[in-house]
Amino acid sequence: MAGNYRSVFDIIGPVMIGPSSSHTAGAVAIGQEGNKLFNGVPKKVTVHYYGSFAQTHRGHGTDYAIAAGILGFDTDDKRVPKAPEIAKQQGIDIRFVEEDGPSPINHPNTAILDMSDDNKYIQLSGCSIGGGAIEIRNIKMYGSNIKPEGPLPIVLYIDKQKRHENGIPVTSFLEKNAPFSVKKVYETASYFIYEYDIKNYIQDSLVKELTQKFKSIICL
Amino acid sequence: MYNHIKEIVTAAQTTKKTISELIIEQECKISGLPRNIIWNKMKYNLSTMQAAVERGQADQGVFSKTGLTGGEAVKIKNYRLHNRTLSGDIMMSAVQNAVATNEVNAAMGIICATPTAGSSGTLPGVLFMLKDRLNLSEEQMIRFLFTAGGIGMVIANKAEIAGATGGCQAEVGSASAMGAGAAVEIAGGTAQQSSTAVAIALSNLLGLVCDPIAGLVEVPCVKRNAIGAANALIAADMALAGCTSTIPADECIEAMKEVGHSMPESLRETGLGGLAGTPTGIAIKTKIFGKDA
Numbered sequence: 001m002a003g004n005y006r007s008v009f010d011i012i013g014p015v016m017i018g019p020s021s022s023h024t025a026g027a028v029a030i031g032q033e034g035n036k037l038f039n040g041v042p043k044k045v046t047v048h049y050y051g052s053f054a055q056t057h058r059g060h061g062t063d064y065a066i067a068a069g070i071l072g073f074d075t076d077d078k079r080v081p082k083a084p085e086i087a088k089q090q091g092i093d094i095r096f097v098e099e100d101g102p103s104p105i106n107h108p109n110t111a112i113l114d115m116s117d118d119n120k121y122i123q124l125s126g127c128s129i130g131g132g133a134i135e136i137r138n139i140k141m142y143g144s145n146i147k148p149e150g151p152l153p154i155v156l157y158i159d160k161q162k163r164h165e166n167g168i169p170v171t172s173f174l175e176k177n178a179p180f181s182v183k184k185v186y187e188t189a190s191y192f193i194y195e196y197d198i199k200n201y202i203q204d205s206l207v208k209e210l211t212q213k214f215k216s217i218i219c220l
Numbered sequence: 221m222y223n224h225i226k227e228i229v230t231a232a233q234t235t236k237k238t239i240s241e242l243i244i245e246q247e248c249k250i251s252g253l254p255r256n257i258i259w260n261k262m263k264y265n266l267s268t269m270q271a272a273v274e275r276g277q278a279d280q281g282v283f284s285k286t287g288l289t290g291g292e293a294v295k296i297k298n299y300r301l302h303n304r305t306l307s308g309d310i311m312m313s314a315v316q317n318a319v320a321t322n323e324v325n326a327a328m329g330i331i332c333a334t335p336t337a338g339s340s341g342t343l344p345g346v347l348f349m350l351k352d353r354l355n356l357s358e359e360q361m362i363r364f365l366f367t368a369g370g371i372g373m374v375i376a377n378k379a380e381i382a383g384a385t386g387g388c389q390a391e392v393g394s395a396s397a398m399g400a401g402a403a404v405e406i407a408g409g410t411a412q413q414s415s416t417a418v419a420i421a422l423s424n425l426l427g428l429v430c431d432p433i434a435g436l437v438e439v440p441c442v443k444r445n446a447i448g449a450a451n452a453l454i455a456a457d458m459a460l461a462g463c464t465s466t467i468p469a470d471e472c473i474e475a476m477k478e479v480g481h482s483m484p485e486s487l488r489e490t491g492l493g494g495l496a497g498t499p500t501g502i503a504i505k506t507k508i509f510g511k512d513a
Binding site: 003004005006007008009010011012013014015016017018019020021022023024025051052055056057058059060061076081107108109128129130131132200201203 | 221243246247250251252253261262264265268284324325326327328329330331332333334335336337338340343365366368369370372373376377380381382383384385390391398432434435436437438485488489490491492508509
């Protein structure tokens with residue numbers, strides 16, 4: 001787990017609505033990554049809790065936190081505690097399941113999000129490692145099982161044309177602007193999915209540039 | 221990035237810079253952001269902390285939804301006003317600020333996690349007491365937070381800061397060590413003395429379990445921040461007095477990690493063991509969540 005905290009603001013921060021950085025702020029963060037991965041708010045979400053999350057989610061407000069993240073709220077948004085009602089008003093079906101067994105991604109604070117609408121199904125497995133920081137250890141999308149190292153940021157590039165030359169400019173852009181430690185390519189029936197585990201945090205401006213420059217890029 | 225406390229101390233000695241300065245430089249380098257943005261971000265976090273401290277002790281105080289915690293920062297405030305405290309007025313002011321922050325957190329108010337929400341009272345407890353005691357400027361308070369954050373980064377990366385993986389020693393223990401090291405710097409101590417304060421503070425809370433009643437960040441979390449703040453000040457004073465730690469800070473961090481990993485799951489934020497598992501703890505859980513919980 002070494003080297004996960006790469007900013008002093010991971011330690012002095014986040015500014016958040018209580019009561020728990022791992023079970024509330026971290027849960028908001030997992031929900032937010034779900035929102036980004038799904039590219040919006042899914043119609044239906046089933047959240048599977050493991051370990052400490054399964055035991056204590058009610059006391060920590062983990063349910064409203066994940067719902068808030070899925071809606072795209074920030075950790076210090078005053079609407080966080082009201083997120084489940086807001087989701088309900090928007091017609092979003094969010095359910096929570098306490099699982100008995102060990103975490104499939106091997107961490108006591110695990111939430112697995114099954115997200116779907118009429119057209120797609122995506123699964124994200126995240127864990128909250130403390131102080132609001134999270135890891136994404138598994139993603140299932142388009143029939144592919146993506147296994148990042150865990151720490152954010154993670155950049156995914158979905159090549160819907162399945163042409164090898166499409167990935168080259170993405171890789172070289174990232175090499176220049178956001179160095180990565182790992183690059184993996186997953187092949188599915190109709191796509192190539194590129195995974196880049198980025199070394200340092202990236203600025204919002206770079207995320208904007210990336211998404212404008214390349215289609216179907218996801219910055220987690 | 222600094223991976224060990226010893227590296228920070230050596231860098232401070234060779235460059236003749238303070239720890240806070242080294243951490244600001246590190247943040248600029250890693251994030252690529254200009255210094256003023258980083259500085260202002262910390263300033264915003266400081267103002268969040270100040271607001272929480274004030275809110276927790278204004279009027280009747282704040283209360284959590286369950287009623288398990290709240291109003292005690294105000295009790296301490298009034299006690300200080302009308303009584304001669306045993307441990308000293310200034311020590312009790314640290315305790316008051318720590319409790320106020322965690323009561324706001326338990327009441328789902330806005331706080332700054334330092335390093336976690338459950339341990340968010342420890343650092344403000346120390347900092348706002350020192351503000352009065354040493355007449356700190358805003359700049360000094362911001363520097364305090366950079367020093368504390370730099371120490372916390374080493375602890376978080378080498379060991380952990382989550383109760384679910386390391387127990388309360390990883391949360392309040394880490395916060396206390398961060399506060400101790402930063403207090404030494406702000407009081408004019410050396411980087412080596414900061415490191416000693418980190419070692420003493422961490423050693424003194426080694427083995428502290430995470431046993432929240434009903435899984436709520438209320439009991440015993442709020443009061444544990446009182447001890448986190450007090451312990452930080454004691455460790456800082458001892459280091460400034462020239463006391464040393466037999467075990468160096470980095471080895472204390474390793475020990476904390478090892479102790480955390482040998483803790484049973486029931487004592488790592490599952491709300492099952494320790495105080496949570498007492499008859500009273502179980503009765504409260506049943507009352508709040510029903511029999512099946």
